[in-house]
Amino acid sequence: MSSSYLIRIKGFTLPLSVASEGAMGRTGSWRTFKPVINYSKCIKCYLCWLHCPFSVISKDSSGVVIDYEYCKGCGICYDVCPTKAIVMVPER
Amino acid sequence: MVVLPLTGNYAVAWAVKRARVKVIAAYPITPQTTIVEKLSEMVENGELDAKMIRVESEHSALAAVYGAAIAGARAFTATSSHGLLYMHEVLWWVSASRVPLVMAIVTRAIGPPWNIWTDHSDLLDQRDTGWIISMAESNQEAFDLTLQAFKITEDDRVNLPMIVGLDAFILSHTTAPVDVLEQEDVDRWLPERKQLYVIDPNNRFSLGNIASPKDYMMFRYDIEKAMDNARRVILEVDREYGKVFGREYGGLVECYKCSDAKYTVVAMGAWAGDAKEAIDILRDNGYAVGVLRIRFIRPLPVNEILNYLSGMKGVIVLDRSVSFGAGGQLFTEVSSILASRGRPPAMKGVIAGLGGVDVSYSEIKDIVLKFINEVEDQGWFIKRQEWFMPYEYSFKDYG
Structure with a gap:
């Protein structure tokens, strides 16, 4: 649970929790491949933003930006990118 | 209506x-x-x-x-x-x-x-x-x-x-x-x-x-x-x-003629109706028998089972299912509750009607009558399970 308290309604403890950033730890350290955006190829279609299962891609004036603190490097953004503007670079 | x-x-x-x-x-x-x-x-x-x-x-x-x-x-x-x-x-x-x-x-x-x-x-x-x-x-x-x-x-x-x-x-x-x-x-x-x-x-x-x-x-x-x-x-x-x-069933269980009974049949589902017919016939023949119909298996009607069945001479449980290695689920649950208090009644579990085998009210009557005779002959200590399957089978051995 992200919170140190248990949510209780009408006397019953419920398996609910309030979502908060980093509740599951800094998952960026799990990465073996890092998605890197080539902005000259990005057409701002936002497919990567839509498909990211961890919501670590946000919209930005430059197009999209990846939060590497939490990106697990699953490569779905790389897979859906229609212009191959995302490349997967091995982590050292 | x-x-x-x-x-x-x-x-x-x-x-x-x-x-x-x-x-x-x-x-x-x-x-x-x-x-x-x-x-x-x-x-x-x-x-x-x-x-x-x-x-x-x-x-x-x-x-x-x-x-x-x-x-x-x-x-x-x-x-x-x-x-x-x-x-x-x-x-x-x-x-x-x-x-x-x-x-x-x-x-x-x-x-x-x-x-x-x-x-x-x-x-x-x-x-x-x-x-x-x-x-x-x-x-x-x-x-x-x-x-x-x-x-x-x-x-x-x-x-x-x-x-x-x-x-x-x-x-x-x-x-x-x-x-x-x-x-x-x-x-x-x-x-x-x-x-x-x-x-x-x-x-x-x-x-x-x-x-x-x-x-x-x-x-x-x-x-x-x-x-x-x-x-x-x-x-x-x-x-x-x-x-x-205008329709009240009794809550977790339905007690059919079990308040003055010495023997009670416990059953769940449609065949409880056949059990009622069976005990009506037995009552016509002078046996004090009732039916405790389980309406809810969860939550388990613990108090009802104790209140209605603790004082019985014999309790026979009909199971239309089996937990392999333990026997009928209703029997194991009902008997464990009864065994938790005082001297329990004689108890028997009968596994019958699996896979839709038709069990008629007259067969239930025979099953109950056999149990009553066993208890009258052998006493209260009976606790066992049986499979009711008086059917003709033919086998062909291949090895």
Whole structure:
């Protein structure tokens, strides 16, 4: 649970929790491949933003930006990118 | 009062309609199919304002109505046998999320070998999932239980899902007169849906996140607490229903002529009706016999079993299912409760009617009479189980 308290309604403890950033730890350290955006190829279609299962891609004036603190490097953004503007670079 | 000739399955569908269910999802499986077939007809012709979701499996069917229920909709599904087993995982999700939801189970044998007839193994396989589990004796009771299930599950003190069980074909496909009540009367009796929480995009939370061992234990403790509350709620709803609509069944159990009985037959489901006929004949022959019909196997009617059966000379339990290596589930549960207090009655479990084998009232009469004679001859210490299978078999040995 992200919170140190248990949510209780009408006397019953419920398996609910309030979502908060980093509740599951800094998952960026799990990465073996890092998605890197080539902005000259990005057409701002936002497919990567839509498909990211961890919501670590946000919209930005430059197009999209990846939060590497939490990106697990699953490569779905790389897979859906229609212009191959995302490349997967091995982590050292 | 609106009396219609209905099969058990159609009676369930009518109760779902009367409860103004908003979301239904199901995958067809014999003998449940005609419940959702009737419901989809009702949705199609505008009689029932509900969304019918077509899914690719039973696992998805329960998952779909689970989502709808969390979002605040009164929801319903139905299944049998292998479909129910395939749903099994999601049953735990629903109960542990504390979401009111109602499901009809038309009890059917589990394969292999393939068999579509009644057997309580599929229903009893769900005993430990945290669902309230009931079993009807008649089409009318299948209607009444389904309707009551919405009120029981949505009660503030409960918030657990409920199964309404009915025997394959004996009830599901057999027509009998059923009072389906007036819609206005049901609307007055059944309040708007209530639940502990509703998914709301403006007030975000996550459900079922990882929990520490000690937190997990608290969630489980509260399910048990809710089950305990359900005992009282089931009784209250039964009494209130009796006052408003004129049909009261007795709560967790129905006691038929067992108050002055020395011997009692314990049974669950449609064949409890045959047991009643059997003991009527035995009573005509001077035997003080009664029937304790289990209406709810979860929560287990512990106090009722103790109150009604502790003072009996003999208790015989009919099981239409078997937990391999332990015997009939009803017998093991009833006998363990009785053995916990004082000197227990003589107890015997009889496993019969598996895979839809027809067990007539006269066979039940013979089974009970044999037990009475055994106890009279051998005393109170009897505690054993038997398989009732006086059938002709022919074998061909291949090795």
